[in-house]
Amino acid sequence: GDSVTQMEGPVTLSEEAFLTINCTYTATGYPSLFWYVQYPGEGLQLLLKATKADDKGSNKGFEATYRKETTSFHLEKGSVQVSDSAVYFCALRGSNYKLTFGKGTLLTVNP
Amino acid sequence: GAGVSQTPSNKVTEKGKYVELRCDPISGHTALYWYRQSLGQGPEFLIYFQGTGAADDSGLPNDRFFAVRPEGSVSTLKIQRTERGDSAVYLCASSDLSAGGLDEQFFGPGTRLTVL
Numbered sequence: 001g002d003s004v005t006q007m008e009g010p011v012t013l014s015e016e017a018f019l020t021i022n023c024t025y026t027a028t029g030y031p032s033l034f035w036y037v038q039y040p041g042e043g044l045q046l047l048l049k050a051t052k053a054d055d056k057g058s059n060k061g062f063e064a065t066y067r068k069e070t071t072s073f074h075l076e077k078g079s080v081q082v083s084d085s086a087v088y089f090c091a092l093r094g095s096n097y098k099l100t101f102g103k104g105t106l107l108t109v110n111p
Numbered sequence: 112g113a114g115v116s117q118t119p120s121n122k123v124t125e126k127g128k129y130v131e132l133r134c135d136p137i138s139g140h141t142a143l144y145w146y147r148q149s150l151g152q153g154p155e156f157l158i159y160f161q162g163t164g165a166a167d168d169s170g171l172p173n174d175r176f177f178a179v180r181p182e183g184s185v186s187t188l189k190i191q192r193t194e195r196g197d198s199a200v201y202l203c204a205s206s207d208l209s210a211g212g213l214d215e216q217f218f219g220p221g222t223r224l225t226v227l
Contacts, residue, residue, distance in 0.1 A: 004153075036218075043115075044154070044202065044218040089153050096167060097142065097206075099216060101153030 002027045006090045006102035013080055013109050021075040021105050023064075023090035031092040033057075033066050033073040034099070038087045047075075047088070080109045113137065115219035117203050123225045124193055132188040132222045136205030143186050144216060145178055146202040154202050160186060161208070193226045200224070 007022040025031065035047040035057070048057030053068035062077045073090060090102040116135040124130050136143050142161055146154035156170040160180045168178070175193075180186040190197055200223050204216040 043220040044204075046215050046217075049215075091153070097159055097208075098144065098156040098167065098170070099146075099154070100156070103151065103153050 002031065002092060002094045002100040004090050004092055004100055004102040006088075007105055008103065010106040010108060013107070015082055015109055015111050016079045017109075019075070019077040019080045019084075019107070021088055021090075021107070023073045023075065023102060025071050025073065025090075025092050027071075027092055027094050027100075029095050030068075031094045033064070034091040034093070035062070035064055035073070035075050036089040036091055036101075038089070038104075040086070044089070080107070082109045082111050085109045115203055115205055115217055117201075117219040117222050119222060120220065121223045121225075123227065125227050126193060126195060128193050128226075130190050130193055130224065132190075132201050132224070134186045134188070134203030134205075134219060136184065136186070136203070137207075137217055138184075140205035140207050140217075141183070142206045142208050142216075143180060144204040144206075145186070145188050146204065148200045148202055148221070150199075157188070157201075190224075193224075195226050198224055198226045 003026045032051045034049045036044045037047045048059040050057040050066035056065045064075045087104045089104045091099045118133045144159050145157040148154040159167040163183045175191045178188045200221040202221045203219045206216045
């Protein structure tokens with residue numbers, strides 16, 4: 001079945017540091033890939049997505065590229081802010097409509 | 112506009128009791144999903160509705176769990192004979208599958224269920 005493996009946290013960075021959160025997946029066919037974010041006390045929000053190989057999703061300075069050859073969708077940001085502190089979830093949607101999530105990565109950014 | 116809402120936000124119950132969790136999707140969204148998020152884990156799929164019918168209930172863990180969506184809008188997740196292992200945050204999401212492929216799932220804030 002479909003599965004998502006993402007870097008386990010927690011990840012602690014200083015403001016303006018570079019961020020990478022690794023995500024790899026296993027799926028049949030051509031899944032769509034997503035990063036969701038959960039800020040403290042809030043619900044899950046879609047951060048970015050990519051629907052086919054080599055697509056790059058981007059939002060709020062975050063980027064991720066759909067790499068079919070390595071089955072990866074790593075999240076990156078060049079300069080994190082304190083306000084980026086949250087839990088980040090990598091997810092895929094396969095041939096049906098359900099989302100399969102990774103376990104989440106807690107990011108803490110210190111001033 | 113209004114997002115997905117879920118009630119109650121917190122529910123504490125005793126082992127063996129029956130609970131109902133409610134989800135109000137975004138108006139006009141035809142698809143509705145339930146997920147369960149245990150502590151330290153990502154959300155896990157439970158059931159998916161397209162309109163009034165359950166199109167995929169493969170994620171329901173056992174027959175104590177049941178969900179309905181009688182009028183194609185509000186949905187209720189029902190758990191009978193609750194067990195301590197049912198304690199989790201139950202998330203609801205909805206999406207507009209008529210939006211030409213832009214079928215982003217919008218999540219509600221969740222209901223935190225605690226079974227004592």
